[in-house]
Amino acid sequence: MPENNDTIVAVATPLGRGGIGVVRVSGKKSKAIYIALTGQVPIPRQAQYVSFKSSQQIIDKGIALYFEAPASYSGEEVIECHVHGSRVLLEMLVDEIVSLGARIANPGEFTERAFLNGKIDLVQAEAVADLIDCNSKKAARSALQSLDGVFSSKVKQLREEVFTARSLIEAALDFPDEEDVDIDIHPAIEKIEKCLTELTIILRNAEAGRILDHNPTVVIAGLPNAGKSCLINFLCGYDSAIVSAEAGTTRDIIREKVLLGDFAVTLIDTAGLRETNNAIEKEGVDRSYKALSVADIVLYVVDNSLNEKAGAEIPDKHISAGAKKIIVRNKIDLCKNNAFKNTDNEVFVSVKTGAGMGNLLEKISAVLDITDNDEDIIFARQRHIDALNSVKDNLKQVLIAEEKGLGLEVLAESMRLALSGFDEITGRTTTDDVLGKVFSQFCIGK
Ligand SMILES: Nc1nc2c(ncn2[C@@H]2O[C@H](COP(=O)(O)OP(=O)(O)O)[C@@H](O)[C@H]2O)c(=O)[nH]1
Ligand SMILES: [Mg+2]
Structure with a gap:
């Protein structure tokens, strides 16, 4: 982990041309750098119009801002220099600040300091990166909610409940031999049952939000000649795959x-x-199965004209567990029976004539779109889902152990493990590895 004693500097705006460019500095030398750079004494949280000077000349004129610790983004002294958005100017300014004693920041280092200084937890730090990288309006809204601490407070609330249940069990453990003190652990067990129900809801909302975290993978699969390549060409709007x-x-x-x-x-x-x-074809088929194993959505194409009655035999065992499946019954232009009835997961189309393709697009959008209960969607990462699942497993272990009449130590140990799952999510206890991974994904200057 980088030493927190350094003062760090980075350009916070994208490199290139722009109306304004911002250079940000964080650390103990910030105030001294402000004074050396502008010849002015900073007034906290007040914009000053200044000349940014190097030892020889004026670099640019612009706005300087100073934030006192701990009331800043990183929790340290911070300055922001707003100048014209020229790459050359910004580099000159950074060079000057480095010569005044700062060093270039690592990716995500400002946010990492905010985390280390307790301004935000790990979930919120991740939400900052998600907000910067988001692909859709929905993702932006959801990331903002996480940044506001909505997800973290749900996790913390549940942690509290589990913590209380654990205390009850440990209290019972402390009085094993005193016959007249009969400690009833049922309140603890009831709490755990309630937590499990809440956890299931959170997990469902987190799973729904995972799709926001990455570009969903839509895999088109089916038997040869069903019209898969025609379908990808249609969805792309140009001839990507050879159709034959x-x-x-x-x-x-x-x-x-x-x-x-x-x-x-x-x-x-x-x-x-x-x-x-x-x-060669066999290798292709193997790769198809591999693609299915990572799919978020599977469009399983069948040639409906071959057998209009037969159900589609989807190779479920090759498909990733959480994937949504849509059966695309293609080539209806060749079918004798034309009373087609779409169902929840089945759409009748002709990629060739375009019949039914609107319905297919709607269905795909419906799966991708999670507008119904936007508020509840949690912009979760796989890391969060894994940890929540481990909490769930450990809480279940407690119930099993209690039912089997195993010792209270066994229950207490599972409770301890469940609690550590919550702490991993918010970063209360996290290894350097996890932190390194989270912050290395940030852009420089954040
Ligand atoms: N009549 C008809 N032919 C189609 C339709 N979709 C695809 N085809 C034909 O079916 C054949 C196989 O299509 P292709 O996309 O290569 O199938 P793939 O093997 O699943 O990729 C081609 O000759 C296509 O022109 C359709 O909706 N109606
Ligand atoms: Mg093909």
């Missing part, structure tokens, strides 16, 4: 980034799933 009446044409995985509705997604066209002796 010859089965086994697509062998390589084809990936396209497209905007579906409000969302940027990665679309993947795969080789038709069939047994084959052709080594």
Whole structure:
């Protein structure tokens, strides 16, 4: 972990041309740097119009701001220099500040200091990065809620409950031999049951929000010749994959980034799933299964004209557990029966004529879109979901142990583990590895 004694500097705005560019400084030397750079004494939280000077000349004129510790973003003394948004000017200014005793900041170091100084917890620090990187309005709203501490306070509330339950169990542990003190642990067990219910809801909202955290992967799969490549071309709006009446044409995985509705997604066209002796096609089929194992949404295409009655045999065991599946019954232009009835997870289309494609797009959007209960969606990362699942498993262990009549020590140990799961999420206890990973994903200057 970097030493907190250093004063750090970085350009906070994107490099390139811009109306304004901002250089930010954080650390103990900030005030001295302000004075040396501007010749003025800073007034906390008051903008001053100043000349930023190097030893030889004026670099630029602009606005300087000074924040006293701890009332700043990082919790340390901070200055912000707003100058014209020229890359050259900003670099000159940074060089000057370095010569005055600061060093260039690492990615995310301002936010890391905010975390280390207790201004924000780890979930909020992650929300800062998510807010900067978000791909959709919905993601932005949700990240802002996390930054406001909505998710953290849910986690903290639950932690409190579990903590109280643990105290009850440990109190019972402390009086094992005193016969007349009969400590009833049922209130603790009831609390745990209630926590498990709440945890299930939080996990569901976190799973729903995970899709906001990354570009969802939409995998198009099915038997050869079903019309998969036609479908990816339709969704991209141009010919990306080769379409042919010859089965086994697509062998390589084809990936396209497209905007579906409000969302940027990665679309993947795969080789038709069939047994084959052709080594190249077989490799293609293996890659199809691999793609299915990481899919968020599977569009399983079937040639509906071949057998209008048969249900689609989706290769479930190859598909990732949380993936949403939509069966695309294609080639209805060739079907004799034309009383098509879409269901929740089935859409009848003809990629060739375009019939039903509007419905398919709506269905995909509905899966990607989680407008219904936006408020509850948690912009979760896999790290959070894993930790919440571990809390859940440990709480379940407590109930099992109690039912089996195992010793109170066993229950107490599972409670301890459950609590550590909460602490991992908010960063109360976190290894340097986790912190390093979180902050290295930030851009410089944040
Ligand atoms: N009549 C009809 N033919 C289609 C339709 N969709 C695809 N095809 C044809 O089916 C064949 C296989 O299509 P392709 O997209 O290569 O299938 P893939 O093997 O699943 O990728 C091609 O000859 C397409 O022109 C459709 O909706 N109606
Ligand atoms: Mg194909």
